[in-house]
Amino acid sequence: xxxxxxxxxxxxxxxxxxxxxxxxxxxxxxxxxxxxxxxxxxxxxxxxxxxxxxxxxxxxxxxxxxxxxxxxxxxxxxxxxxxxxxxxxxxxxxxxxxxxxxxxxxxxxxxxx
Numbered sequence: 001x002x003x004x005x006x007x008x009x010x011x012x013x014x015x016x017x018x019x020x021x022x023x024x025x026x027x028x029x030x031x032x033x034x035x036x037x038x039x040x041x042x043x044x045x046x047x048x049x050x051x052x053x054x055x056x057x058x059x060x061x062x063x064x065x066x067x068x069x070x071x072x073x074x075x076x077x078x079x080x081x082x083x084x085x086x087x088x089x090x091x092x093x094x095x096x097x098x099x100x101x102x103x104x105x106x107x108x109x110x111x112x113x
Contacts, residue, residue: 024032041049 038046038049
């Protein structure tokens with residue numbers, strides 16, 4: 001009886017068939033479709049397609065270079081701003097130290113005098 005039950009289960013499993021590409025993701029299916037379409041093209045069509053892809057990749061690269069340049073400029077400006085702030089704070093500190101020295105000198109003068 002258990003043999004018959006196992007046979008029935010294996011028959012059920014065999015009767016439920018999945019499409020062969022069901023184990024692939026949508027991205028994998030799309031990539032496979034593009035590869036198959038490319039393989040079916042004539043040599044002239046392949047050249048045109050590759051030139052189109054090259055143009056798109058160049059545009060992407062130009063956009064990426066532009067974005068990188070923009071980010072570098074922002075970073076450079078931030079560094080300049082931070083350096084200016086540091087210099088300003090140093091000058092303020094020097095001024096306060098000078099005032100403090102003058103105040104100590106005046107205190108000493110008053111105490112001695």
